[in-house]
Amino acid sequence: MIAAVDFTHVSRQFGSGAAAVRAVDDVSLAIAEGEFFAMLGPSGSGKTTCLRLISGFESPNEGTIRIFGQDMGAVPPNRRHVNTVFQDYALFPHMTVRDNVAYGLMVRGMDRRTRLARAEEMLALVHLPEFGGRKPGQLSGGQRQRVALARALVNEPRVLLLDEPLGALDLKLREAMQDELKSLQKRLGITFVFVTHDQGEALSMADRVAVFSRGKIVQTGSPAEVYERPATRFVADFVGSSNVLSPEQSARLGGPARWTSLRPEAIRLAGEGTPGTVTALRYLGAGTRVAVALEAGLDLGVLLPAGAPVPAPGEAVRLTWERSAMHAMEGEE
Amino acid sequence: MSAALEPAHPPRGPGDRLTGLFWRRPWVLLALLLAPPLLWLGVVYVGSLVALLWQSFYSIDEFSGMVVPELTLKTYAELLRPSNADVILRTATMAAAVTLASAVLAFPIAYYAARYAKGRWKAAFYLGVMLPLWSSYLVKVYAWKLILAKEGIVTWAFEGLGAGNLLNAVLAIPVIGGNSLSTSYMGTFLVFLYVWLPFMILPMQASLERVPATMLEASSDLGARPGQTFRHVILPLAMPGVIAGSIFTFSLTLGDYIIPQIVGSSRLFIGQAVYTLQGTAGNIPLAAAFAVVPILIMLVYLAVARRLGAFDAL
Numbered sequence A: 001m002i003a004a005v006d007f008t009h010v011s012r013q014f015g016s017g018a019a020a021v022r023a024v025d026d027v028s029l030a031i032a033e034g035e036f037f038a039m040l041g042p043s044g045s046g047k048t049t050c051l052r053l054i055s056g057f058e059s060p061n062e063g064t065i066r067i068f069g070q071d072m073g074a075v076p077p078n079r080r081h082v083n084t085v086f087q088d089y090a091l092f093p094h095m096t097v098r099d100n101v102a103y104g105l106m107v108r109g110m111d112r113r114t115r116l117a118r119a120e121e122m123l124a125l126v127h128l129p130e131f132g133g134r135k136p137g138q139l140s141g142g143q144r145q146r147v148a149l150a151r152a153l154v155n156e157p158r159v160l161l162l163d164e165p166l167g168a169l170d171l172k173l174r175e176a177m178q179d180e181l182k183s184l185q186k187r188l189g190i191t192f193v194f195v196t197h198d199q200g201e202a203l204s205m206a207d208r209v210a211v212f213s214r215g216k217i218v219q220t221g222s223p224a225e226v227y228e229r230p231a232t233r234f235v236a237d238f239v240g241s242s243n244v245l246s247p248e249q250s251a252r253l254g255g256p257a258r259w260t261s262l263r264p265e266a267i268r269l270a271g272e273g274t275p276g277t278v279t280a281l282r283y284l285g286a287g288t289r290v291a292v293a294l295e296a297g298l299d300l301g302v303l304l305p306a307g308a309p310v311p312a313p314g315e316a317v318r319l320t321w322e323r324s325a326m327h328a329m330e331g332e333e
Numbered sequence B: 001m002s003a004a005l006e007p008a009h010p011p012r013g014p015g016d017r018l019t020g021l022f023w024r025r026p027w028v029l030l031a032l033l034l035a036p037p038l039l040w041l042g043v044v045y046v047g048s049l050v051a052l053l054w055q056s057f058y059s060i061d062e063f064s065g066m067v068v069p070e071l072t073l074k075t076y077a078e079l080l081r082p083s084n085a086d087v088i089l090r091t092a093t094m095a096a097a098v099t100l101a102s103a104v105l106a107f108p109i110a111y112y113a114a115r116y117a118k119g120r121w122k123a124a125f126y127l128g129v130m131l132p133l134w135s136s137y138l139v140k141v142y143a144w145k146l147i148l149a150k151e152g153i154v155t156w157a158f159e160g161l162g163a164g165n166l167l168n169a170v171l172a173i174p175v176i177g178g179n180s181l182s183t184s185y186m187g188t189f190l191v192f193l194y195v196w197l198p199f200m201i202l203p204m205q206a207s208l209e210r211v212p213a214t215m216l217e218a219s220s221d222l223g224a225r226p227g228q229t230f231r232h233v234i235l236p237l238a239m240p241g242v243i244a245g246s247i248f249t250f251s252l253t254l255g256d257y258i259i260p261q262i263v264g265s266s267r268l269f270i271g272q273a274v275y276t277l278q279g280t281a282g283n284i285p286l287a288a289a290f291a292v293v294p295i296l297i298m299l300v301y302l303a304v305a306r307r308l309g310a311f312d313a314l
């Protein structure tokens, strides 16, 4: 099957000489049609640049980008069947919401009646049927976000790019939009490429996640794979703040003599096991994160579920975990 | 014991008490700050404008040449006499032509400065645009008179390039042509264009600067060709700046009385008419009526611009 988006050894460099930044560094990836694909990584890791390479606002210094098999080398942004939901929404302030949504159809020469009717349909789809006559300035952040979504979807793109689209929303709204985006994607069957720095968002929404670090993809896999079997120390730490053990530490705690990840929620407080001292507590609502200094001179994070008894700072505790919870990583980094 | 009874703060001086008053009654400070400029605006500016308007409703006694202080529309009727209406039409046409030409000329410059110029080039841009404003207006106008004169550098350059006939052909165009550039409407137009151009470039550049780059990318992303992006996004968003610039170029041209006197045919513009009427002719009412015309034209212009949606992006 032809991939919706295909990168072959793609690099994008900004500046030159000593000041050069390799924003995207030898990235190869294949995004399948109809997939919800998340690009996850810390700020500055090259996610936005990757997205802009797909939409055509950046061109690669090296490598090839194909969209549905077609080489995009000489195709300008306005001729790619790809639409973007911008991080700052980029709605046109001088047009009504309806005209904003109909913009893509207008520049393609669709007559006014038809395109405004289509715009209304799209506004209904994103639950804003009454808002067509307003200006973007009169909408809340969440509503603008929906308009930006409708404006992109009305063009029936084969690939929709979303750059941290929920970043500016408050938590409640963000969770509602996550569910809504996910179900919309399933219903329309469009390929979504979703950029985020929020691991929870990536894990809960995506079919597949690519974890970025310093312009490179360090792991690609299903959310469960990335979470349970992080390939590198970076992934283990960035996705779910796992405990990362050096080969020696791991061996001393009964694990493999390799770099190892031990998830905080896999550790329990018990009457017996490895002894340690509680150094700090962080109450999270749905649980409590406890930092325990082991006598081996090592800190472990432990996630206690809500309702479990919480030790006091300074208290001596004992920790146990299944040996299978210690996941050895391949990467050195 | 006595320490506990002492006030928490040291005794307050007059400055302290004043600060306290401002804090409790913010409008006192506001009133103090606004009074001088409001007085200036109200009394000196609006006052003289009203006085001017008032004068235009007086008339002049044709025999004695004295102002008759009775309200009448006679002076305005006189304004519509062909010789006077000509002056108005000539001035308005010139102002419109100058405005249009400066908008066309300024746009690429402002666009480049707003979108592409960085650091050093931006400084060079500001310097280049502002520099002409720093030298005396009269010096510039007289310099242009020399440049455009029959024996001037323009004629010399055209002849040197073997295009002397071209210049003569242009000068042979009826109405706008003439004996030489410095004695034709074309010359007046060129000097106006040069002198007012910065007033168009700067507001345009400011409004273009505020158009975020993602807005243009969004347009392209949605399938618009560059020309469509220009027409549907850049131009409407730059419109407030274009209008602001055109208010400058239009009204400055409408009111100027020096440029057409130094460079151009000897026919009158509104400013010159006002100048001679209130001076040598002593016809203050007609001068006042003439002076009202640019104000009316500007009001109509702004109303039309508003109607056409020029301020939608504000």
Ligand SMILES: Nc1ncnc2c1ncn2[C@@H]1O[C@H](COP(=O)(O)OP(=O)(O)O)[C@@H](O)[C@H]1O
Residues within 6 Å of the ligand: A014, A015, A021, A022, A023, A041, A042, A043, A044, A045, A046, A047, A048, A049, A050
């Ligand atoms: N237009 C640009 N010019 C120079 N450097 C850039 C440009 N765009 C991105 N970069 C650099 O490339 C790196 C990756 O940026 P970006 O793709 O925006 O990361 P992310 O979206 O993951 O935060 C950063 O170091 C950034 O400073």
Ligand SMILES: [Mg+2]
Residues within 6 Å of the ligand: A044, A047, A048
């Ligand atoms: Mg980014």
